[in-house]
Amino acid sequence: MLCPYCGVQDSKVLDSRNSEAAVRRRRECISCSRRFTTYERPQSNSLFVIKQDGRREPFSREKLLDGLLKACAKRPLPTGKIESIVTEIELDSLRQGRGEIPSVQIGELVMNKLRDMDRVAYIRFASVYRDFSEIDDFRVAAEALLHEEGERVPSAQLPLLFPEVPASRRTKRGRAGKSR
Ligand SMILES: [Zn+2]
DSSP states (O other): OOOTTTOOSOEEEEEEEEOSSOEEEEEEETTTOOEEEEEEOOOOTTOEEEOTTSOEEEOOHHHHHHHHHHHTTTOOOOTTHHHHHHHHHHHHHHHTTOSEEEHHHHHHHHHHHHHHHOHHHHHHHHHHHTTOOSHHHHHHHHHHHHHHTTOOOOGGGHHHHOTTSOGGGOSTTOOTTOOO
């Protein structure tokens, strides 16, 4: 492990801590005595994703993280929570001794985790993942979610669910440009 300050190879480990996601090590450089932290996690080169068209591609933390960050943009989530979802999914798959996981299943795993965490992020992720194309798709998903919890639809929350849609299109049958 190269020292990030002076580039010397040797460091001594001051402290080693296991967390769910990775092993965190506090190190001190033998040469310049400055301290830094490293995280070790299993390599996921061995994990492949089977896409819906049957193609396989290496599991990409970055890709999954990118989708999650978009879904969770501006949501009040604790720092590191989103990364830990990605890590959990990756590690769970590896732990089960699986070399490959269908992309559909990754989507479902993410949605299960988001549903408990943040409902707005859940709907946003579902909209991309399930390819919502109509406003009604959002409404149905939101209502299903709320129905599950035995709540009534809090109309104040609905605009949060599709912030990109102009207000004029937030009608019950919001098919833009049609029937007019
Ligand atoms: Zn150094």
